[in-house]
Amino acid sequence: MIPAEFDYVAPESVADAVAALAEHGDEAKVLAGGQSLLPILRMRLNAPGVIVDLGRIAELRGVSEDGDHVVIGAMTPYSEVLASELVSTHAALLSKAIATVADPQIRHRGTVGGALVHADPAGDVGAPALALGAQLVVAGAGGTTRTVAADDFFEDLFTTAVGDGELLTQIRIPKHTGWGAHYEKFVRVSHQWSIVGVAAAVRTDGGSIAEARVGLTNMGSTPLRAKAVEEALVGRQATDEAVRAAVASVAEGTNPPSDLNGDADYRRHLATVLTRRAVLAAAGA
Numbered sequence: 001m002i003p004a005e006f007d008y009v010a011p012e013s014v015a016d017a018v019a020a021l022a023e024h025g026d027e028a029k030v031l032a033g034g035q036s037l038l039p040i041l042r043m044r045l046n047a048p049g050v051i052v053d054l055g056r057i058a059e060l061r062g063v064s065e066d067g068d069h070v071v072i073g074a075m076t077p078y079s080e081v082l083a084s085e086l087v088s089t090h091a092a093l094l095s096k097a098i099a100t101v102a103d104p105q106i107r108h109r110g111t112v113g114g115a116l117v118h119a120d121p122a123g124d125v126g127a128p129a130l131a132l133g134a135q136l137v138v139a140g141a142g143g144t145t146r147t148v149a150a151d152d153f154f155e156d157l158f159t160t161a162v163g164d165g166e167l168l169t170q171i172r173i174p175k176h177t178g179w180g181a182h183y184e185k186f187v188r189v190s191h192q193w194s195i196v197g198v199a200a201a202v203r204t205d206g207g208s209i210a211e212a213r214v215g216l217t218n219m220g221s222t223p224l225r226a227k228a229v230e231e232a233l234v235g236r237q238a239t240d241e242a243v244r245a246a247v248a249s250v251a252e253g254t255n256p257p258s259d260l261n262g263d264a265d266y267r268r269h270l271a272t273v274l275t276r277r278a279v280l281a282a283a284g285a
Contacts, residue, residue, distance in 0.1 A: 006047070006048055006050060007051070008050070009024075010052075010053040010056050011053075011054075011056065012058075013059070014059060014169055018140065018141055020050070022165045024049065024052075026164075028052050030051075030054060030117075031051050031053045031054065033077060033110040033114045035109060054167070059169075060074050061075045061076050063081060063084040063086050065086055069173060070090050070091050070175060071172050072112055072172075072173070073113070074116075074117075074167070074169050074170060076111060077110060078101055078106070078108075079104070081095070082098050090173075092201075093182075094132065096128075096181050097199055098124070099183075100197075101115075103191050112171060113169075116136065116160070116168060116171065117160055119154055119159060119160050120158065122194050122195075124183070124194055124197055126222070127198070127215030127217040127225075128183065128199040129150045129223070130154075130225045131199045131213040131214060134149075134172065134173045134174075135148070135171075135173075136148045136153050136161075136172075137171075137172060138168055138169065139169045140163070147172075176201055176203075179202060179211075180201070180281075180284050181201045184197065184198045184274040184277050185197040185198075188261060194218050195262055195267065196218055196270040197217030198215070198217070198274040198277075198278040199215040199217070200213070200279045202279060207238060209233045209236050211234065214226040214230055216254065216271060218257070218267070219251070219254040219255075219267060220254050226275070232246040232249075233279065240280060240285070243279050243280055243285075247279060248272060250272055250275045254268065256271075
């Protein structure tokens with residue numbers, strides 16, 4: 001199919017992009033990697049008057065280090081994050097999750113920031129961002145910026161704290177150096193969206209779990225963080241029996257969808273099984 005007609009703007013700075021969004025208001029749509037937006041345009045599920053393409057804004061790309069944080073530009077493609085030694089060393093959970101995203105072609109074009117702002121609950125970046133306590137930097141009019149904790153970033157289905165006329169510019173991830181990490185994803189077909197996914201980062205000490213971070217994919221209208229399970233894991237031995245008991249309640253309070261891939265109860269069962277597997281793998285057990 002062919003998209004409806006639209007005007008096209010390709011700013012070369014964040015300031016110019018924000019100005020373009022302010023000028024065009026509700027008529028504007030932001031184009032990052034385009035892996036979600038372009039199919040929507042082609043099927044005419046959305047017909048914006050203006051596309052604001054962020055592809056020429058160099059300041060939005062790249063991975064760097066800032067003290068005790070790894071900083072990822074919002075327009076950095078998955079493939080670049082996956083190849084980053086900084087990320088694999090200090091935020092391994094994100095690397096593990098990105099390695100499961102679609103296929104090499106999608107990972108070459110799709111961007112981490114685009115996925116976070118799109119906020120598909122079945123996407124594989126939100127749960128690791130939550131689990132790692134990421135901070136999302138948002139730019140607005142007049143050169144203003146604000147930082148939103150990942151816990152507050154995802155508001156509802158396809159809805160985030162990025163407001164009208166704002167752009168996500170950076171993802172700042174506290175270093176989790178030395179932590180084990182694993183992303184356990186259940187799909188029916190290779191490269192598919194997660195039916196359920198679990199992101200787990202674990203720091204062990206002498207065979208027991210000293211700290212744990214657990215995020216859930218596609219168990220509600222937003223990615224979820226399993227804080228009660230994190231607390232239950234602390235002090236447990238990294239054994240199947242101990243971890244099984246600690247994660248038994250992981251699906252409590254969740255609201256997973258029911259669809260052709262499985263009903264809500266099936267997903268709750270999957271979440272329990274996958275969380276046990278992810279935590280044990282992250283702990284090296």
